[in-house]
Amino acid sequence: MLRDFGKWIVYNSIKLAALLFAVCAVSFTLVSLSPIDPVQAYIGADMMRVGPEQRQAITAYWGLDRPPLERFGQWLSAVLRGDFGTSMIYRRPVLEVIGERFAASIWLMGAAWTLSGIIGFAAGVVAAMKRGTWIDRAIRWYCYTLASTPTFWMGLLLLTVFAVWLGLFPVGLGVPAGVLAGEVTAGDRLQHMILPALTLSIVGVANIALHTRQKLVDVLGSDYVLFARARGEQGLTLFLRHGLRNVALPAVTLQFASFSELFGGAVLAEQVFSYPGLGQATVEAGLRGDVPLLLGIVLFSAVFVFAGNLAADAIYRMLDPRMKEGKAV
């Protein structure tokens, strides 16, 4: 058991390293092929005041006059030492910016993730237990429709209804405007987080609900459930005894494997609500040509998604009795 665990750790570490190297290489190649001149992007509006000598100085300072492969090597060794460079728009180390932004995003994503998981699972279970009835049809219709709904449009709707019409929530931003950072309370933060989190969780429900429904329908069609029904079990008891444990595991792993969509959704929701999280930083970096920050976020998001998949795998190993036997690596 312990040896298997060790093997698993080593295997996944190698996998992560290979993956990150590939992501580094591909995104660096892409960025260096970009027609956007980084010096031009950096200078921006000061174009008229920067002479050709200064330009050359900047180019040399950033090492842009070197061949791409050498630059890649330098960048990679810097990244390995934990130095992702300096963000051009925030004028601070990239890792610091990512850390700060992610700390804001993680609350948003965490809340949405938990909420959508619970609601989605419950909806899926209800739909499967009431299969063929109007509840089932309503839940399925809702899920399919949500799968076609643009996340940002859902955000705009919630914004219109709850913030503009009802005035229950602030229209945007992570903290109240015009208040000093030290005076912002946890309540303020929470209030600013509710709408974006709600947006994300409403859209995130569909996948998990449909998946859970299908799994539970399969379980309910099995022989042991038929036998249980013959013994007179029904309704909630039947579900708790024979259904729950069978469908909970796939649902949990699916939810962990959905980190990629969660991140994408957060980008959109943060943009709608001007929430100062990592998603908004991604958009800013893309729009304003902040290459170091963009590359840093690409790498960070790859690690984030990998962590989700790894957690899904680990939970499967720990909880599924068939995997516990230690037969599969």
Add this chain to the structure above:
Amino acid sequence: MSRTAAVSSALEAERGRALNRRKRALLWSAGAAALLAAVWGGGYLFDADSFASRLELRNLPPSWSHPFGTDWLGRDMFARTIKGLGLSIRVGLTAAAVSVVIAAALGLAAATMGRAADRAVTWLIDLFLSVPHLVTLILISFVLGGGAKGVIVGVALTHWPHLTRVIRAEALYLKSAEYVQISRKLGKSRAWVASRHLLPHLAPQLLVGLLLIFPHAVLHEASITFLGLGLSPHEPAIGIILSESMRYLSTGLWWLAVFPGLCLLIVVRAFDVLGDHLKALSDPRSAQE
């Protein structure tokens, strides 16, 4: 005698219902296709006049002459929405078609060109799925300098992984069939087998794949455009309309966001319905249900 009659009438009823369900799927598909064609064609029916801004008609709520209201420049939102949807459908179809071609090529290559090719393709799929899709799109848009080119190329080049998996699995399954084995033994090349034996069998899958990729492509295009990295602000794209509407939401112009978004939802859903029904119809296991 009466018993056979009863049995045959039961069969008849059974068949009647089967036919009905099949017909219903066909009707749904036809309806969805007609709606999409209408939206696409409709965009061309408006003359330049419909998009002109008429300042005396600013900020009108929905009415009979302006079903979706007008914006802060007095432009008719209905005309802009339909035009934008046509644009979305064009971008979506282009992107989906490119993705399907990539998926077919990579899937077939993985299944027929030996172990190394299979490893490479599987690894490429994993690589593409390892970064959040939207982040990949932002990166590609940035690399291509933003604008229409960036978003179309980005959306076209990133939607193939899931379909490639399906095609690869299906092609591997087909490859084990006896006639394929015999064909190989008779000395036909791998490319010949792939194009003559495998591809025809995969055609329905590819068509369904096209329709099911489309919704994702359209939503991603709209998202990227909404974020400001996509189509130019001068085009009435849905993403542009919605991102512009954000500035006016707090002043109560709710119709600027509600109707265009709703229409996008309906178009995407229509393609979804089309894809699902065609999938059910083209699969022999479910076509008779």
